[in-house]
Amino acid sequence: MEPAIRTHGLTKRFRHGQLAVDHLDLTVPAGSVFGFLGPNGSGKTTTIRMLMGLIEPTSGAADLLGHRMPRAAGTVLPQVGALIEGPALYGFLSGRDNLIRYDSADATADPRTRKARVAQALDRVGLTSAAGKKAKAYSLGMKQRLGLAAALLTPRRLLVLDEPTNGLDPQGMREIRSLVRELADDGSTVFLSSHLLDEIEQVCTHAAVMAKGRLLTQGPVGELAARARGRLAVSTPDPGDAARILKEHGVTDLAVTEDRVTGEPPAAEQDLAVLNAALVHAGVRVRGFGLERASLEDAFVALTGEGFDVAG
Structure with a gap:
């Protein structure tokens, strides 16, 4: 099968000369739960932003779902759910109304099933009881859950999640871990950036390790551990x-x-x-x-x- 994500020499150098990502060759198998690991400043979030077409690479290329990004963003992004650097929310709206706004902005979403899909997304992340509460009153963990719900409003072939358990308590982490497994079982590829190695080891099938902008290794999680x-x-x-x-x-x-x-x-x-x-x-x-x-x-x-x- 065509990999869900593939990069070729992907490089990003910022104006002040900082080399954030250095010739990254990454392969994310379709159907995998892929852990993207690295210390702070290793280039993980910059890589994700390039994958999603939010910033242009200096050189190299990134393919998502078999299409070149950002050129094919209009075709690819409706098939991708993403939570990057925390969710952007309207604080004066309720959690439910935030999701309705997100869904309304999706030209591919069926408005006739909007309310049902919003309710289902809230239920999947454990926010049904807080759906009517204004987002500005949400805790950090609740905001993370709402951002994840936004990524789940419609079935996605690929989910890109940047630190999805940030701010969650241990019970919340277990729930999100279970949800990620469910999503993979349903056929989605999950690309998961995290700083929690035990979470990655429990839920991911594959992983990659970055440091100082360079890819150090990638492969099945069991094989990576076995090399040490x-x-x-x-x-x-x-x-x-x-x-x-x-x-x-x-x-x-x-x-x-x-x-x-x-x-x-x-x-x-x-x-x-x-x-x-x-x-x-x-x-x-x-x-x-x-x-x-x-x-x-x-x-x-x-x-x-x-x-x-x-x-x-």
Whole structure:
């Protein structure tokens, strides 16, 4: 199938010389839930704005749903729902009336089913009870929900969501995560920019990592995590002695708790059995020993050298 999004050498340099996006070659498979990751300032939002035709690239090209953007914006955008950098709302209107305004601006939307579709969109994001409340009285999380509802007024082939869980409490995050899965099951491709790695790991099928405007890697989420080395974990009632022995044998970044020691295995290839034998020979009582599966966070840190807000 034709990818939902494909870029070729996509580049954006602003007037003051800042290179925000540097020759980006991105492929988003149709039907995927695609996580777009990167530290602040990595170029994620600039990329999304180019994809949606909001700003022109300096060079390169972006195709959405098989059409070149922004040239084909009139054809493509009616098939795309988007929430970018927070929703733009009329504060003096109710949540319901904001959605009616959004829907009225869509030339492809059937006015005969408008009220029913607005009600359904409000229900899907959990805002039915607040539909009559003025938007200026909404919390940040409620505004995010309303913006997402606007993107869901009609079925879309592609949804582009920039930090959709921003401002939501844990329950709200779970609801949005469930909704994203539903949308993918219904056949939509979801392109999801987020700073919450655990959310991406739970809901996304594919992901890409950017840093300083450049694409570092992309692919299925499981494969990205598998490329990172797991941490060595030792369960023992003798954590102090275990940490000392492991350090002597090249294990770094040690973390010690009451009954557990974890760390980065030596860079040089070394049989883990040798490390285990060294612990036993030193009298350390080993109750558990092995490599923990690497997470998407491990892969991200290995690629960018930066920490990440994984808890939200």
